[in-house]
Amino acid sequence: MNYTPDEQDEIRRRQKSRALVTALILGAFVILFYAISIAKML
């Protein structure tokens, strides 16, 4: 499918913001899994 330059810019912007949010969520889960491991050991 062909996209106009405006559409391509918008798609890139959405992909970038999605990647950023995904990275933040993954980071949060790393911390959560660490905290769960500690809590289960107590």
Added chain:
Amino acid sequence: MASKAYPVATAAAADWRDFLALTKPRVLTLVVFTGLCGLLAAPQSIHPVLGFTAVLCIALGAGAAGALNQWYEADLDAMMARTANRPLPAGRMERQSALHFGVGLGIFSVLLMGLALNLLAAAILAVSILFYVVVYTVWLKRRTPQNIVIGGAAGAFPALIGWAAATGRVETLPVLLFALVFLWTPPHFWALALFINSDYARAGVPMLPAVAGQRATRIQILLYTVPMVAAAVAPWAMGLTGAIYGIGASLLSAVFLLLAAQVGFSRETDPARMKAERRLFGFSILYLFLIFGLVVADKVLA
């Protein structure tokens, strides 16, 4: 989500806010609250991190169910003004993305619950997701005007899951809370369906007012409210909670019954003038929040 925030209406790359919208965040507030109350009302306390994880799993599971519901009902959502701007009917997301997101989120929530809490809580969470998606969305919603009754069971699970996460068991009090939400759902949704009747009718959903008429719906609202009140007062009557819950639940249930009676005996047919129905719908949300808040307050203060 407002469409003006998306200048290009392409489904090629959905915004992260569209994925969030798939989870029905407004519904999640009640799910998280009842799950948290089930957890806090349990006789055994657990580590705060594990408690947080349990509530997170309940929220993720409910979000997964909401996403799969929107994946399956995209055609139906497109026909109703209230839901036409959701990511799928508005063309901001590909259907397959919603399916993958819903399935992935559901499996992840169940696995995390099983690993961090216990297998019973994970099993009930899995059943609640499947119940909402398969029994309610796929099987009953488009086939029977009693769709809401059975579908209501899906919304009743969080308190049971919260309790099971804390204790590893299912006991009488969380079962009564399950029954309360199960019986609360029909009056809550039918009150809404009475004054947005035309929307459901246009989408072809056999909501009770469209199929059986307003008179029958009003009687059914009353008929479900009576056992709901019994389920609300039962924990006190059975000695499972103290006077704080008992007195509070009795007063709130009396108000609910009064509002339901006003709806039951009303002959108003113009949705724009249905004040009693709007009042019952609004109060029903407050009622559930307060009843569950009372269960926790009773345990903490007793």
